[in-house]
Amino acid sequence: MTLQIYDTATRRLRDFVPQHEGKVGIYICGLTTQGAPHIGHVRFTVAFDILRRWLTEGHGYDVRLVRNVTDIDDKILAKSAEAGQDWAAWSYRFERETRAALDLLGVLPATYEPRATGHITDMVELMDTLVEKGHAYSADDDSGDVYFDVKSWPDYGSLTRQSIDDMEPAGDADPRGKKDPRDFALWKGHKAGEPESASWPTPYGRGRPGWHLECSAMARRWLGDTFDIHGGGIDLRFPHHENEQAQSRAAGLGFARYWMHNGWVTLGGEKMSKSLGNTLTVTELTKRVRPLVLRYYLGAVHYRSTIEYGQGSLDEAAAAVERIESFLGRVGEVEPAAEFPEAFRAAMDDDLNVSGALAVVFETVREGNTALDAGDLDRARDAAARVVRMTGVLGIDPLDPQWRSTSEDQAAQTVGALVEGLIEQRQQARADKDFATADRIRDQLAAAGVALEDTADGARWSLTKTDPEAGKA
Numbered sequence: 464m465t466l467q468i469y470d471t472a473t474r475r476l477r478d479f480v481p482q483h484e485g486k487v488g489i490y491i492c493g494l495t496t497q498g499a500p501h502i503g504h505v506r507f508t509v510a511f512d513i514l515r516r517w518l519t520e521g522h523g524y525d526v527r528l529v530r531n532v533t534d535i536d537d538k539i540l541a542k543s544a545e546a547g548q549d550w551a552a553w554s555y556r557f558e559r560e561t562r563a564a565l566d567l568l569g570v571l572p573a574t575y576e577p578r579a580t581g582h583i584t585d586m587v588e589l590m591d592t593l594v595e596k597g598h599a600y601s602a603d604d605d606s607g608d609v610y611f612d613v614k615s616w617p618d619y620g621s622l623t624r625q626s627i628d629d630m631e632p633a634g635d636a637d638p639r640g641k642k643d644p645r646d647f648a649l650w651k652g653h654k655a656g657e658p659e660s661a662s663w664p665t666p667y668g669r670g671r672p673g674w675h676l677e678c679s680a681m682a683r684r685w686l687g688d689t690f691d692i693h694g695g696g697i698d699l700r701f702p703h704h705e706n707e708q709a710q711s712r713a714a715g716l717g718f719a720r721y722w723m724h725n726g727w728v729t730l731g732g733e734k735m736s737k738s739l740g741n742t743l744t745v746t747e748l749t750k751r752v753r754p755l756v757l758r759y760y761l762g763a764v765h766y767r768s769t770i771e772y773g774q775g776s777l778d779e780a781a782a783a784v785e786r787i788e789s790f791l792g793r794v795g796e797v798e799p800a801a802e803f804p805e806a807f808r809a810a811m812d813d814d815l816n817v818s819g820a821l822a823v824v825f826e827t828v829r830e831g832n833t834a835l836d837a838g839d840l841d842r843a844r845d846a847a848a849r850v851v852r853m854t855g856v857l858g859i860d861p862l863d864p865q866w867r868s869t870s871e872d873q874a875a876q877t878v879g880a881l882v883e884g885l886i887e888q889r890q891q892a893r894a895d896k897d898f899a900t901a902d903r904i905r906d907q908l909a910a911a912g913v914a915l916e917d918t919a920d921g922a923r924w925s926l927t928k929t930d931p932e933a934g935k936a
Contacts, residue, residue, distance in 0.1 A: 489528045585681070606640050647675060678707050763780065
C-alpha cells in the first residue's frame with residue numbers, strides 16, 4: 464500500500480514518494496530553549512515520532528530525522544537577562560529539560576539534533592549567496608542587520624497562499640533599515656546592552672542570526688539542498704516556514720518536497736502558550752499521570768486535529784491504556800506479530816489516521832478478551848501479538864521497557880508516600896502517648912517488609928529482604 468500524506472503546500476493528499484529510494488529525510492523545527500516544555504510544545508514531537516516509526520516499521524525506510532535546537536534568539540536573551548543569568552547557561556538548562564521530557568514521553572532520539580549556535584558558518588554562507596543573487600541586502604543604517612528582500616522573490620507567500628500586499632510588516636527587527644516593512648531579518652547586528660558572547664563576526668558586522676535563517680542552514684547541512692519532509696506546528700507556517708522556503712529557494716535550493724503541520728493543544732479554546740499563562744508542563748503532568756498515559760493522550764487523535772485539554776482528558780486516556788494493559792496482563796508473555804493487520808495499515812497509510820488505527824487496536828483487544836473468556840488461549844495470544852505490534856509503532860506498547868521502568872518508578876514513589884504517611888501517624892500517636900496505636904502501625908509496616916529505626920532525627924525506614932521460601936511447608 465502507498466502512504467498518503469497531506470501536503471500543506473498543495474493542500475491535498477499526495478502519495479509519498481521519497482527523493483531517494485529506501486531513504487527519507489525529515490526536518491522538524493525543534494523548541495526554542497527559553498523555558499520548560501509544556502504539552503502544547505511537545506505535541507509535535509509525538510506526532511512526528513509516530514510518522515518516523517511508521518515510515519521505518521510500516522514501510523521499511525531508512526529515516527534520517529533532524530530536529531534542531533534554537534539556542535539563541537530574542538526571547539532567550541530577554542528571559543535570561545530578566546533572571547540575571549548567562550544566556551547560554553539558561554538555554555542549555557532548558558535544552559536538557561526538553562530532552563528529559565521527550566525521553567519521558569518515549570520520543571525516539573533524533574538522528575541529529577543540531578544547535579543554531581553551531582552553524583553560524585553555514586548561515587553566513589547562505590546569506591552570502593542571497594546577497595550575491597540580489598535577494599538580500601545590508602541595512603543602510605550601519606546597524607549590521609541584513610534583510611531578505613521579499614519583493615525580489617515572486618513566489619513569496621506561496622506556502623500559505625497569501626498575497627504580499629495583504630501581509631503585515633515583519634516585526635523581527637527595527638524597520639528603519641528596511642527597504643520594505645515586510646522584509647525579514649537574516650542577521651541581527653549586535654546591540655548595546657546585549658551580551659558580547661551572543662554575537663559572531665561576519666562580513667556584514669558582528670551580530671547573531673535571525674530565526675528563519677537558522678533552520679534553512681541546518682536543514683541544508685544535515686539533509687542536503689533538497690529533502691523529503693519539513694514539519695512543525697501549524698503556527699509556524701507563517702512567517703517562519705514561509706520565510707524558510709523563500710530564502711532557501713531564492714538561494715537555488717530545492718528545500719522541502721512535502722510540508723506537514725500538526726494542530727495545537729488548546730485550553731479553553733485558546734492555543735496553549737506561555738504568554739497566556741495556561742501552560743501545563745510535562746514535568747508537572749507526569750506527577751499526576753504516568754508518562755505512558757500522557758503519550759497516549761498527545762498521540763491519540765489525528766496529528767492535524769486540535770487537542771482541547773480539559774477536566775477528564777487524561778482520565779479518558781488512562782482508561783484506554785488500562786484496557787490494553789489489562790488484556791495483555793491476562794494473556795501473559797507476548798511476542799509481537801510479524802505483520803500489521805490490514806485495517807491498521809490502511810488507517811496509518813491514510814495520512815497517519817491514528818484514531819482509525821486505535822479503533823483496530825481496541826477491536827483486537829475485544830477479540831482477545833472474548834477468546835480468553837472462551838478458553839481459547841492460542842487465539843488470545845495471536846490477538847495480543849497484533850496489539851503489541853500495533854501499539855509499538857504508535858509508541859504506546861505497555862510491555863515496552865520504556866514504560867515498565869517509569870511504572871516501577873511511580874510505584875516506588877507511591878509506596879514511599881504511603882510509608883511516610885504511616886510514619887507520621889505513628890509519630891502523632893507517640894506524641895499523644897497512644898503507644899498501642901504506635902506499636903500497631905510499626906507491626907503493620909514490619910509485616911509489609913518495612914523496617915523502622917527510631918533516631919534522634921526521627922524515624923528512618925528501609926525495605927527488608929524477604930525470604931522466598933518463607934511460608935512454604
